[in-house]
Each structure stands twice: as C-alpha cells, then as structure tokens.
Amino acid sequence: MxxxxxxxxxxxxxxxxxxxxxxxxxxxxxxxxxxxxxxxxxxxxxxxxxxxxxxxxxxxxxxxxxxxxxxxxxxxxxxxxxxxxxxxxxxxxxxxxxxxxxxxxxxxxxxxxxxxxxxxxxxxxxxxxxxxxxxxxxxxxxxxxxxxxxxxxxxxxxxxxxxxDEEDTAVILYTSGTTGKPKGAMLTHKNLYSNASDVADYLQYTENDRVIAALPMFHVFCLTVSLNAPLMNGGTILIVPKFSPQDVFNIAASYKATVFAGVPTMYNYLLQTGKEHVDTFKDIRLCISGGASMPVALLTAFEKQFNVIISEGYGLSEASPVTCFNPLDRPRKPGSIGTSILNVENKVVDELGEEVNPGEVGELVVRGPNVMKGYYKLPEETAMTIREGWLYTGDMARMDDEGYFYIVDRKKDMILVGGYNVYPREVEEVLYQHDDVTEVAVVGAPDPDLGEAVISFVVSNNASLTEEELVRYCGEHLAKYKVPSKIEFMEELPKNTTGKILRKNLREKVVQ
Structure with a gap:
C-alpha cells in the first residue's frame, strides 16, 4: 500500500x-x-x-x-x-x-x-x-x-x-541547509505511508476532522501531519496559502476546524494577536507543535488563553518525519516531546552508541519503517547518519522513567563555558518566563578566557526593559556559568519559512 x-x-x-x-x-x-x-x-x-x-x-x-x-x-x-x-x-x-x-x-x-x-x-x-x-x-x-x-x-x-515497490523512492526532501549545502533525504513509499498511517492513528484522525494546513506543504511536518495523515482517514484539509494569525482565526471559525499544527513561533504570533479571538478555537480538539522545542511558558500561556491542549511531538526530515508525540489517552507532560509512536523506536545513546540510563543526556537515535533509505548521491553522509539501522538525529535528549523523551538541545548548539556544558534551551526557558519577553534565542560566541560565552537575543514587549534587569533575572534562576554575558534586543529574530529561528544567522552576528 x-x-x-x-x-x-x-x-x-x-x-x-x-x-x-x-x-x-x-x-x-x-x-x-x-x-x-x-x-x-x-x-x-x-x-x-x-x-x-x-x-x-x-x-x-x-x-x-x-x-x-x-x-x-x-x-x-x-x-x-x-x-x-x-x-x-x-x-x-x-x-x-x-x-x-x-x-x-x-x-x-x-x-x-x-x-x-x-x-x-x-x-x-x-x-x-x-x-x-x-x-x-x-x-x-x-x-x-x-x-x-x-x-x-x-x-x-x-x-x-x-x-x-515499497522501497522505491517516492520523495526527496532537501534539508534546510542551515549548515552547508542542503542534503536530499530519500523517502520511500513505505516511509511515507507508514508514518502518515501511524500519525493518523496516534492522533486519532477521523473523517470528521478538519485540519488547518498553515505550515508550508513543501516541509515534511505539514506534508505528513496536515496533508497525508488527514487524507488517510477521510479528513478535510483547510489550506492556508500563507500563515497569518488572522487567516488562521478566520478559517478556524468559518469551518469549525478541529486540528491545528504549527511551530512554536506560530503559536507565539497567535498568542500575541489573539486576545480578541479566545473563542475561535472552541472546536479545536487538538493543537500539535513540532519543528522546534516549545518553551513551557509559551505552551502554558497559549493553553490558558485558548482553552486547548497542545501536544508536542518530534520529528526530522530523515524520519518522514514523526518519531514521538505526547499521547492523547493520558495527561501530556509540558516540555516533553512525548513517547515513541507506534512502530517507531527511540532511544538515547552515548558517544559509543550505548543506551544511557533514564535521566541521562545523550544523542537521540531512531529506528523504524519511517527512516529514510539515505541521502541522494551522498553514500558517506548516509553511512555516518544511519548506523546499524539506527538514525542518528544530532539532537541531545533524555528519557524519564515512563518513556517520555525531552529534547535538551541540538548537539551542535551546545555551548562549552569553562569546561561546563550549557544547553541554550535551558537559558531560553528561563528568559521566556519573564513577563516582558516574547521571543528569545541563545547562542555561543568565542571567548578568550572561557572558550565560549552565552549570548542571548531577545524580543521584548516593553521598551524600557534593560539588559541589566534580564541578566539579574537570569542570575536568580541559573548557575553563574549559564547566565548570558551579553543580551541584545531585536525587533524580530531571523527565521526560515517554516518559522524556525536561524541560530546560524545569530552566530554570524556575534562573531562579526
């Protein structure tokens, strides 16, 4: 099939x-x-x-x-x-x-x-x-x-x-190219069908669902979750040509939408502009977040304002993309990407590929019928990424005692300050809790004494907010080596077309 x-x-x-x-x-x-x-x-x-x-x-x-x-x-x-x-x-x-x-x-x-x-x-x-x-x-x-x-x-x-044949290549998805030239992930008919089917079952899609497709269709998140999966079970796709909060609110109200999928920045825009639309999502039974880690403060504020539940998941192009979702049959855990979906295995491993104990941080690896057969015309890259049947994601994660996974950060985004590991997401979570912060991204910058320094870029809704105030706030909630050495205010953070914050651009900014 x-x-x-x-x-x-x-x-x-x-x-x-x-x-x-x-x-x-x-x-x-x-x-x-x-x-x-x-x-x-x-x-x-x-x-x-x-x-x-x-x-x-x-x-x-x-x-x-x-x-x-x-x-x-x-x-x-x-x-x-x-x-x-x-x-x-x-x-x-x-x-x-x-x-x-x-x-x-x-x-x-x-x-x-x-x-x-x-x-x-x-x-x-x-x-x-x-x-x-x-x-x-x-x-x-x-x-x-x-x-x-x-x-x-x-x-x-x-x-x-x-x-x-189910192993024939159906789609080649080129990665966003945030590090070097884009690579083409070859997804087979089996990859696409299995993931769409498993996602539809896991999220309990039915013919009564009306799914808002506001994410870009060329991106694998929308392709599977908002397009292929609804069509599996006879749902209706509500096509939004280009994301805007007003269009999403209008379509949700006009067609009594039941499912919305988006990246964290979309939820942030909806939250910031949606105070007059609190009843617009009254028919929504499920909001899905992916593409990047959602700050817990944003998740909590959105759910409170719109009276909906956000189920955070995880995926990547090379896995068609979904590997984890927060289950719908029990309370989800804020900050977690959930548990392995049906037919997919996730585990956390050390540098030698050995599984680590619950609570320990390592690299997330994935195995299942959704994993690509390789990168187009790049056998060496394929061999580095898929080892003994496991897809190495490049994301640092931990698993709790109940099998819930938590993304700590991208392996390449980790900041090494005086020999200590600093994960940007941990610093970002603290800053998001400040009432005057609407968006934040943390990167590392070269430092002659400590190796790297923690730099934070902030979008604020309060023009009088100062760098000193935020640094002091961070010092109250973080160990000294994790506190940003510099905070720069911006009107908007650089993003790609799927709404993912471009850390690469911010890194380039701090080394100029």
Whole structure:
C-alpha cells in the first residue's frame, strides 16, 4: 500500500466528502481522485514514468496535492521545493536532484527564465496559473511551458498503474541547509505511508476532522501531519496559502476546524494577536507543535488563553518525519516531546552508541519503517547518519522513567563555558518566563578566557526593559556559568519559512 493507492480507496468509500477547501471552494475526494488520475495519465503520455524526478514548487495550493499524488501514481519521485528560495538555492536543488519536470506557479516564471540554462535536463515546466500575466509565446521557455490545468484536463481516467515497490523512492526532501549545502533525504513509499498511517492513528484522525494546513506543504511536518495523515482517514484539509494569525482565526471559525499544527513561533504570533479571538478555537480538539522545542511558558500561556491542549511531538526530515508525540489517552507532560509512536523506536545513546540510563543526556537515535533509505548521491553522509539501522538525529535528549523523551538541545548548539556544558534551551526557558519577553534565542560566541560565552537575543514587549534587569533575572534562576554575558534586543529574530529561528544567522552576528 502507498499513499496514492490509499487516496483512491478513500475516494471510493466517501466520494462526496470534501478532501480540501481552498479559498472558499470545496473539492470532494472523488474530484481530487479524478484530477490526480488525469494528471498522472498526462504525465505518462508525455514520457514520464517510474524513477523520473519531478519538482513541486507551488506553495500551499491544490496544485501541490494534485501534482504530488499524480506524480507518485506513475512511480515518479517528487522533490518539493520552497518557492521563495533564490535562483542559486533553487538551482542547486534542481540540478543536484536531476529534475526532469517542474510544476510551478506563473508568479515564478521569471526565476526559471534565469535558471533554465543551468538545468539542461528539465524538459517541461507545468505552469499553475494564479492570474498573473504570462507571455506564453514570448517567454524564453515557451517551447517547454505547459498549462498545469490543461495538462490535467487532457488526461484520461483510464490509467494503467505501474507496479511500485515499497522501497522505491517516492520523495526527496532537501534539508534546510542551515549548515552547508542542503542534503536530499530519500523517502520511500513505505516511509511515507507508514508514518502518515501511524500519525493518523496516534492522533486519532477521523473523517470528521478538519485540519488547518498553515505550515508550508513543501516541509515534511505539514506534508505528513496536515496533508497525508488527514487524507488517510477521510479528513478535510483547510489550506492556508500563507500563515497569518488572522487567516488562521478566520478559517478556524468559518469551518469549525478541529486540528491545528504549527511551530512554536506560530503559536507565539497567535498568542500575541489573539486576545480578541479566545473563542475561535472552541472546536479545536487538538493543537500539535513540532519543528522546534516549545518553551513551557509559551505552551502554558497559549493553553490558558485558548482553552486547548497542545501536544508536542518530534520529528526530522530523515524520519518522514514523526518519531514521538505526547499521547492523547493520558495527561501530556509540558516540555516533553512525548513517547515513541507506534512502530517507531527511540532511544538515547552515548558517544559509543550505548543506551544511557533514564535521566541521562545523550544523542537521540531512531529506528523504524519511517527512516529514510539515505541521502541522494551522498553514500558517506548516509553511512555516518544511519548506523546499524539506527538514525542518528544530532539532537541531545533524555528519557524519564515512563518513556517520555525531552529534547535538551541540538548537539551542535551546545555551548562549552569553562569546561561546563550549557544547553541554550535551558537559558531560553528561563528568559521566556519573564513577563516582558516574547521571543528569545541563545547562542555561543568565542571567548578568550572561557572558550565560549552565552549570548542571548531577545524580543521584548516593553521598551524600557534593560539588559541589566534580564541578566539579574537570569542570575536568580541559573548557575553563574549559564547566565548570558551579553543580551541584545531585536525587533524580530531571523527565521526560515517554516518559522524556525536561524541560530546560524545569530552566530554570524556575534562573531562579526
């Protein structure tokens, strides 16, 4: 079984049920299934087939769902890409990923006109129209351009599907590239299906759920939790083109949304702007947080203001992505990423790969049907990351006596102050408890005496808050070596498109 086959089964079981709602328009499972089949048929007639690589650069739109499921149906490999990447960033992925066809928006056409010369293997650009003016004849890409909508319309519902092996590569997800060039994690049909199925079961998704997809669809968090998992059990996806607190509140109220998934910064924005929307989430049965550790102070404040429960989980692209979630059948533990989901094993190991005792800090490693088969064209990197069947995550964690895991910090983010380990998250948790702090990030900076120093970047809602006041506050709650030696105030912390704080940018700032 794969996710494209599962979609066909769901369409047969409940053809008239809305599969997704986009800009006020409902599309049923039967209509979605028809569009997917016809797009797959058209791709096949154009010479695409098993093993060909097709890039998906369309943002949060129905084109993403139709394009991905249609390509998977003929055995092609899908490469989702962030639409706001620069020409260089996008070009690297498309070239490294050996892309043959590109599904993209008319708004991005100019980028590809600049890029085409460096992409000799690209045969077709399937242009998804948003209403932007297009010079179909005058463009330098005119001979390669095809209307996405017309390509779907020309397809046939009579499609002979190829035999697909569960170990065939379905998706290549390029990591965000916060450290060096992005690496392409190869996820198989088995990886995608198992994780979507296990997440849907673990979070108790049903056909009555209406899931807000406000995270970027090209990111694995949204791909599995807000897209593939709901489609497993006949839920409805509420597509938000681009995250904004007001849009989320409006959609949640209009369609009585039941599930919201986001990263901590999204919850922070919703909290800061949502005092007039406290009843908007009254139908939400579950909020899911992932992508980065959620400060306990933020979690507590959000739950109190909106009267909802946030279930924090954990995942990474290389694991399709989910490995842990806080269980729904018993009280969740604030600050914890929960327990291992069904069919996935997590453990904490030392430098030799030996499991450590509960309460001890080590590296989190993962094993299960969701773990990637490797990095595309990077056998040495693959061998370093997957050892004896275990995926080494690079995250430092601990496990308690009840099997709940806690992320301490990224291994590479740990700060060494005079021989003592300082985990940024511990310092951040303290600062988040201060009433005047809305966002914070802690990094290490070179120090001639101590090796490294603790530097904190803070966004405050009080213009009169001083560095001295915060340093004194930290001194009341932290050991002396953990107290920031410098606190810099910022209007906004740098983030990537998924809302994750870019520590790399902050590190560069402190060494300038």
């Amino acid at each position: 794969n996710i494209s086959q599962k979609l066909s089964m769901t369409a047969m079981e409940q053809p008239t049920k809305p599969a997704y709602i986009f800009q006020g328009n409902e599309t049923s499972y039967q209509e979605l299934e028809g569009a997917v089949t016809k797009f797959a048929s058209s791709l096949k007639s154009l010479g695409y087939g098993k093993g060909d690589h097709i890039a998906l650069i369309v943002g949060n739109t129905p084109h993403f769902i139709i394009g991905m499921y249609g390509a998977l149906r003929i055995g092609a490999t899908v490469i989702p890409v962030n639409p706001i990447y620069t020409v260089d960033e996008m070009g690297y992925i498309l070239k490294n990923g050996d892309v043959k066809g590109i599904i993209t928006l008319d708004l991005l056409l100019e980028k590809f006109e600049h890029m085409d010369a460096m992409l000799p293997d690209v045969q077709d650009y399937f242009i998804a129209e948003t209403g932007a003016p297009i010079d179909w004849e005058g463009s330098s890409l005119s001979r390669k351009m095809k209307s996405f909508t017309k390509t779907v319309e020309r397809g046939s519902l009579d499609l002979e599907r190829p035999e697909l």
